[in-house]
C-alpha cells in the first residue's frame with residue numbers, strides 16, 4: 437500500500453496490564469536505522485493476515501527501536517486479535533515510517549493532556565519529550581479501573597525528577613462514573629494547549645468541553661472512525677496534475693478507489709480517514725472533508741485532503757498534486 441514500508445523485527449513483547457502488551461520493533465538489518473519519530477507520531481503495522489493497523493509510538497526520538505502498545509480489543513475486527521494471538525518475538529513485520537498528526541507544541545506555556553485507556557500511548561510519548569524540555573504539563577489519565585491503566589508505573593517513574601508534571605488519575609470503577617472533563621479542564625488561561633486521545637465517547641466529551649470553555653488550541657488523535665459517513669450522491673471530476681490524468685469519481689465511490697482504478701499508486705492504509713497515509717495536496721477546488729485527522733483550521737485552509745473518505749463539494753471539481 438506504500439512504496440515506503442520498512443522491515444522490522446519483533447524484538448520484545450511485554451505484558452503491560454490486563455489485555456495490553458507492548459511490542460518493541462527493531463530494524464530488520466543492523467545496518468539500517470529507523471527514521472526518527474517525534475512525540476505523538478504513529479506508524480502502521482502491515483500484518484501477515486493482510487490487515488493494516490495504526491499504533492502510536494511510546495518512545496519518541498529512538499532510531500534503533502520503536503515501541504508500541506496494543507490493547508486486545510474484544511470488538512477486534514482482526515487486527516489486535518492477530519497481534520495478541522499470532523505475533524511473536526523473532527518474526528518480521530512490515531511497518532510504515534512514522535507519521536505525526538498529533539504534534540506537541542513545544543512552545544506552549546501550559547498544556548493539559550487527557551488520556552483514556554490505551555489512548556495514553558501518544559500522550560506518554562509527549563510527556564517524555566516535555567520532560568526533556570522541562571515543560572509544565574498536566575495529565576488527566578482515565579481508565580475503567582486501576583488494573584486497566586497500563587502506564588501508571590511508567591508515569592510514576594517519569595514523575596521522578598519532573599517537578600513540572602502533575603497527574604490526575606480517574607478510574608471509573610472507583611469514582612462510579614466517567615470523568616467530568618468540563619470540570620477538569622476549566623479555569624485554564626486562553627493560550628493553554630489541550631490534547632486528547634481515548635475512546636470515541638471520551639473524545640466527544642472532550643471536544644464538547646473545549647468548545648464550551650472556548651479553548652483555542654485543541655489537539656485530537658483518533659484511531660477509530662466515528663459514525664459511518666453517508667456516501668456522496670453526485671459524482672465529480674478530478675484533475676491529477678503530476679500524472680497528467682483526468683478522472684471521474686462516480687457517486688458512492690471513493691476518490692482513492694478511482695485513483696487506483698486509473699492506475700495510480702497512492703499511499704493508503706486505514707481507508708477510514710484516521711491514519712493520514714493517503715493525505716494528498718489540493719491545488720484547487722472545494723473539498724468535502726470527512727476525515728478525523730485535519731483540524732477545523734486545516735480543513736478550512738483546503739491545502740490537503742484524505743482521499744480515502746473525503747470528496748468534492750457539490751458542483752465543484754478538484755485539482756490535486758498527484
Ligand code: FES
Pocket residue numbers: 703704705706707708709710711712713714715727742743744745
Ligand atoms: S487511508 Fe488512512 S486516512 Fe486515508
